[in-house]
Amino acid sequence: MNQEKTFIGQPRGLSTLFFTEMWERFSYYGMRAILLYFMYDAVSNGGLGLSKPTAVAIMSIYGSLVYMSSIVGGWISDRLLGSYKTVFYGGVFIMLGHIVLATPFGLPALFISMILIVIGTGMLKSNASGMVGHLYAPEDLRRDAGFSIFYMGINIGALLAPIIVGTLGQKVNYHLGFSIAAIGMFFGLLQYVIQGKKSLAHIGQEPTHPLLGEEKKVFTRNISLGLLFVVVLFGGAALLGSLTVDFFINSISVLGIFLPIYYFTKMLRSKEVTSEEKKKVRAYIPLFIAAIIFWSLEEQGSSILALFAAERTQATIFGITIPASLYQTLNPLFVVILTPVFVALWTKMGARQPKTEVKFAIGLIMAGLSFVLLMFPSMLFGVDHRVSPIWLILSFFIMIAGEMCLSPVGLSVTTKLAPKAFEAQTLAIWLLADASSQAINAQIARFYTPSTEGMYFAVVGGVAVIGGLILYAARGSIRQLIGNIH
Numbered sequence: 001m002n003q004e005k006t007f008i009g010q011p012r013g014l015s016t017l018f019f020t021e022m023w024e025r026f027s028y029y030g031m032r033a034i035l036l037y038f039m040y041d042a043v044s045n046g047g048l049g050l051s052k053p054t055a056v057a058i059m060s061i062y063g064s065l066v067y068m069s070s071i072v073g074g075w076i077s078d079r080l081l082g083s084y085k086t087v088f089y090g091g092v093f094i095m096l097g098h099i100v101l102a103t104p105f106g107l108p109a110l111f112i113s114m115i116l117i118v119i120g121t122g123m124l125k126s127n128a129s130g131m132v133g134h135l136y137a138p139e140d141l142r143r144d145a146g147f148s149i150f151y152m153g154i155n156i157g158a159l160l161a162p163i164i165v166g167t168l169g170q171k172v173n174y175h176l177g178f179s180i181a182a183i184g185m186f187f188g189l190l191q192y193v194i195q196g197k198k199s200l201a202h203i204g205q206e207p208t209h210p211l212l213g214e215e216k217k218v219f220t221r222n223i224s225l226g227l228l229f230v231v232v233l234f235g236g237a238a239l240l241g242s243l244t245v246d247f248f249i250n251s252i253s254v255l256g257i258f259l260p261i262y263y264f265t266k267m268l269r270s271k272e273v274t275s276e277e278k279k280k281v282r283a284y285i286p287l288f289i290a291a292i293i294f295w296s297l298e299e300q301g302s303s304i305l306a307l308f309a310a311e312r313t314q315a316t317i318f319g320i321t322i323p324a325s326l327y328q329t330l331n332p333l334f335v336v337i338l339t340p341v342f343v344a345l346w347t348k349m350g351a352r353q354p355k356t357e358v359k360f361a362i363g364l365i366m367a368g369l370s371f372v373l374l375m376f377p378s379m380l381f382g383v384d385h386r387v388s389p390i391w392l393i394l395s396f397f398i399m400i401a402g403e404m405c406l407s408p409v410g411l412s413v414t415t416k417l418a419p420k421a422f423e424a425q426t427l428a429i430w431l432l433a434d435a436s437s438q439a440i441n442a443q444i445a446r447f448y449t450p451s452t453e454g455m456y457f458a459v460v461g462g463v464a465v466i467g468g469l470i471l472y473a474a475r476g477s478i479r480q481l482i483g484n485i486h
C-alpha cells in the first residue's frame, strides 16, 4: 500500500487511535484505581461507606458490564452510525460519566456514572480496535505490529492514570481524581476530532450494514421486548421487596455466563456458518474458556489485590507512604516493559515459537502461579502483620508475563477463528471472555476474607494452573480442529 508513513512506520490513523485509546484507558483505569477505596471509605472521609464485599463485587460487575456492552457498541457502529461517529459519541458518554462521578451526589451519582461509562466504553473500545484492523489491507504485514503498538498505548494510559488520578484522588480528594479522569477523556476526544478528520477520513464513516425498512420494525419490536423484560424483572423484584444490590449483582453474573453460551450456540447452529468454520468455532471454545479463567485472575488485580494492597502490605517504605492505588501501575508497567521483550522473543524463535493453544496454556499457568504465590504471606506471617509489597510486585510480574502469552494472541486468534457471518461482533466476542470472567469474580470474591486469604489464593490459583495443564494436554485435538492457522 502506498500510504504516507508518519507514525513509526505505520499508517497515520494509528497515531490518532493510539492516543484516543490511551486517554480513554487513562480515564478508565484512573477512575478504577480509586473507585474501590471511594466506595468503602467512610462517608466522613469523602467515601460512600459501602461494605468491602459489596464494593469488591461492584468493581467486578462494573468491569463485566463495560466489556459486555461492546456487543451493543458493535451493533451501533455496524447498523446505525459507522465506527467513526460511534467512537466519538462513546467518548462523550465516558467523559460525562466521569464528570457525574466528580459531583458530590453519592450513590445515585455512582450509578448514573456507571451507566454512562458502560454505554460509552461499549461504543468506543471495540470500535477503536476494529478501526485499527481496518487501517491495513488484508495482506499488509504491519498489522500485528500495529496491534502491539496499540496495546502499548492502552497500557501507557493505564500506567499514567494511577500515578496522577490515583495519587491526587487518594491524597487530596476522590472527586478531584474523577475530574482528572474526565479531563483525560476530553484530551482524547479533542485529539480524535482534530487528527481523525484527516487520518481516519477513509474509515468507518458509514455503517457497514445499515438498518433498512422492515428490519427497523423488527428492531423496534425486539428492543421493546428487551426493555419490557428488564422492567418486569427488576419491577417484579422491587414488588417482592428483593431489589437489592445483591439481586442486581446476581442478575449480571447470570447474564455474563449466558451470553457466551448464546453466542456459541448461535454460531454452531447458524446456516450461514460453513462446516469448516464450525470446526474452528469448536477449537475456539476451549481457548475462550481458558481466557475467561485468565481474565478472572488478571482482573482481580483491581479488586481483590487492590484490597490486599490497602490492607495487607506495609504502607510506608523507606519512610515514604505509598497510596494503595499506586499498585495499579504495576500491571500496565510490566506490560510496557515486557511487550518488546516478548515481541523480540517470538521473532527470534520464528517458526519454533509455541502455537497459540500452547501460549494460552502457559499464560493460564503463569496467572495461576501468580495467585499461588500470594498464599505464602498469610501462611508464613499470619494475617495480623502487614507484609512487604515485594509479594504483590512479584505476583503482578508473573501475571503479566502470562498476559503477554495470552492477550495479544487472543485477539488475533479470535479474528482468525470467528466465522465470516459474525465479523462485526468479533471484537465483542473476545471482550466477552473478560466480561464473563468478571461476572464470575463478583460471585467468588465473597470467599475472600482475612481468615480465608491463603486458602483463597491457593484454590483460585490452583484452578487456573490445572486449567492450563488440561489445555496443554488437549493441544493436539485443538490443533486438529484449527488446521494450519498460526
Ligand code: GLU
Binding pocket: 025, 154, 295, 407, 430, 431, 434
Ligand atoms: N486490559 C486490556 C484493556 O484494558 C485488555 C482487556 C481485554 O482484552 O479483555 O484493554
Ligand code: ASP
Binding pocket: 029, 154, 155, 158, 328, 331, 332, 335, 403
Ligand atoms: N493490562 C491491562 C490491559 O491491558 C491494563 C490494566 O489492567 O491496567 O491491557
